[in-house]
Amino acid sequence: MPELPEVETICRRLRASCLGAHITDARVLWRRTLATPAPQRFRARIRGQSVRTVDRRGKFVLLGLSRDWLVIHLRMSGRICLERNRPTLPAHTRLVLRLRGGQRMLLRDPRKFGRVWLTSDPAELLAPLGPEPLDARLTADAFHARLSGHRRQLKTLLLDQTFLAGLGNIYVDESLHRAGLHPRRRSSAVTGSEARRLWRSIRQVLRAAIRCNGTSFDAVYGGGDFQRCLWVYGRAGQPCRRCRTPILRTVVGQRGTHYCPHCQPLAPARATQRRTRSQP
């Protein structure tokens, strides 16, 4: 579920609400939620630690504890909830961290894809990740160079977390549309100006989504507003907000993919056509 803007929003909320929280106990309700260590060791080791820092890397939430790092990946349906003790746990609770003062932090995850690591050094876990899209060190030229280093479809390359960390299905579709690039375009064939357009689109889309606190469709992730700003994702059959052509849905890399066949032609459109239609 959560992509970079949602994870960023979650981190900001956690930073405001649980810095300094002291963990008194842990309970694992679904074994596989814990990537490492095993539940018993996890419980023994996390007890007594407190939350010192909250950070994000790609789609990972990083809680810096007194002695370890608690690393969380929410995958498709995970959410982190902070709440006062209730008589019963809410549905789909997979992990409970009891906090001093009666609060507790829950990981709820219907599909059970989410993973949690407790480790003294998350470097190895995070090492494969590509650069942060919003990092100033990732210039348009550097991005173009990275694109040229592969011969892959843009959609699947942008979803690859080792290429760029944090994009998911929504924001890849939105970024490609904003850049006017077809999801199946070969990364190696993208020109310098197209790469710059894509680079700028990704950053604009992510920044706008963060300002909106992410995208909310249902109860899985709440509080976001960016769903009102989507131009292609989930809009199959509806008119393109730029040119009124119906948005198409197809499958690329086994993922539902939404795009405008007019604004995002696979074959390079003749400049005259694109210009006349997109200029006000």
Added chain:
DNA sequence: CACGAGACCTGTTCGC
């Protein structure tokens, strides 16, 4: 190296 299929999971929506 690039890509598709299948796995991991449950819940919701769609079509007949």
Added chain:
DNA sequence: TGCGAACAGGTCTCGT
């Protein structure tokens, strides 16, 4: 109304 198929914000592994 009921029921199975399709689909979902992600990632890993395997075979070609």
